Amino acid sequence: MNLADIKTVEKLLKPLGFSFKKSLGQNFLIDSEVCPAMAESCADENTGVLEIGPGIGVLTVECAKVAKKVVAIELDERLRPVLSTTLADFDNAQVVFGDALKLDLSALIKEKFSDCDRVVVCANLPYYITSPLVMKLLESKLPIDSITVMVQKEAAQRLCADVGSRDAGAVTVAVAYYAQAEILFGVDRTSFMPPPNVDSAVIKLDVLKEPRVKVKDEEFFFRFVKACFAQRRKTLVNTVANTLGIEKGKIYEALNTLGIESTVRSEALTFEQLANLSDALC
Ligand code: SAM
DSSP: OOOSSSHHHHHGGGTTTOOOOOGOOEEEEOOOTHHHHHHHHHHOOOOEEEEEOOTTTHHHHHHHHHSSEEEEEEEEGHHHHHHHTTTTTTTEEEEEEOOOOTTTTHHHHHHTTTTSEEEEEEEEEEGGGHHHHHHHHHTTSSSOOEEEEEEEEEHHHHTTTTTTTTOOOOHHHHHHHEEEEEEEEEEOOOESOOOOOOEEEEEEEEOOOOOOSSSSSSHHHHHHHHTTTTSHHHHHHHHHHHHHHHHHHHHHHHHHHHTTTTOOOOOOOOHHHHHHHHHOOO
């Protein structure tokens, strides 16, 4: 069964009277090259794959072909009968029904992947939860090697931007703290059913063994970074003073000590400069 074939998708979903839910980010892949490429870029026969949002299982089966095991989390119970048909031939694939944002992923990984050498995440993400989900995966410090996900093109550019470039935002810095990010390839909107209004890209986040820098206070570092990018048109001093209520004098002093211009905008700072400023202000 070719699950990337539009006629097969229709044949599986029509008898259920299935309607795509925009609110669940349901755009199913109908491009037969994308899923094998995603699976091969992150998994081998010793790998356990955690997938978020299998839909009808188009990526799940490709991961099951190359990986030791696949566990997919799906929120939409209406897909239960379809998935039990499409995954019937893959005894190394199983589905857990639930909300990936709410499930205890650490416990799930422990329970399901103890027989795998390493665990990776591979998914065509529902776009409405891209940032919170990526951050949940990274912040929970799960025992995962990498995260290979399809996201909206703009989100890919933001998540994988160089810190210190115009595309960077708070989420760029947060991702760079935990991982090395790269865009693997672009995917046109016509590769989906129904087609979304935007193009997509597959990105890979290789999770670092240790965070990129050691900061004095991790919780403050993330609050500081959020504040830095909260008001992008303002200088760093103004946005940090407004958002965190820190005295401007203290911020000027920290910038001066670190040899940074007092009128600097947050997007111009390197990762190390942000970390040093955070340490000076916490
Ligand atoms: N993997 C399939 C594909 O590539 O065709 C489907 C991808 S579709 C973009 C996103 C999938 O995530 C849908 O099946 C949707 O029901 C599911 N989903 C949406 N929100 C979810 C959540 N919070 N937790 C788990 N799955 C979710």
